[in-house]
Amino acid sequence: MLEQMMKKWKDLEKQIFNILSEMFFLFPEDETPSLPKELYEGSISISNGSPIHLHFFIGADLAKVMAENFIGEDEITERDIVETIKEFVNMVVGNYISDIDPEGMMELGIPQVRKVDPSEVEGLKGLAQYQIDGHFLGIWIKE
């Protein structure tokens, strides 16, 4: 089942873009993004036996715009940004497994957020990179 899930990368991508557009009013662009100097990592696991970890690398400028658009306030705190990333990760992956696992066999973990140095992300094998309204978003899946 996990192998099948990995093949459904496009479904995950679709969920990411849906949530970004519907909830955060942000849209993907056909450009190659550059790695920003400041990055947040939102991660969550899904498991049915052996866990899979999904990592979302979000540029600090993108994270701030996401929080502003989501909460609808001009004054955004660091906590707002962290909590917004948690909710973004939770919604993307929660909706994703609802689609691929309607029987509810897989368990969704608790989202975690931390700041990461871009050097940790650079060179990650299999990192998918997107430009979202001029900002960096990276997705990496670790089995």
Next chain:
Amino acid sequence: MGFNVLIVDDSSAMRKIIKKTIQISGFDVDNFYEAGNGIEALKVLENNWVDIVLTDINMPEMDGITLIKKLRQSDIYKGIPIVVISTESRDKKVQESLAIGANDYIRKPFKPEEIKDTLIKLMGEEYVRTDDEEMEGFGETDF
């Protein structure tokens, strides 16, 4: 006189969004209480009367399923309406929540009208202020 609402979600950003949605929907709410998980929710309930609980499922320390079970086993809280608001929309999870006593289920991302309609169904229309034109222009947004 309004009613008291307890919002249980580990994301403070999502708690803000739910609270704002209820306010903009025109409900007469006396007090909003917030909790980051089931344990915090039970502590809030020890000291405050709550008329309705809106809870996420996937939370650290004590999840929404456990919280619902505890409330339904309690002589004091067993009658309080409970609405699950979660990314978990798989049949198994939805049915489990309803089977153990949740009154309704809303999937994230949600439309403001879904919250409004559910609260009217469970609490009655008498709590909605008639000057709720604030909803205008707000209905197209998902949260």
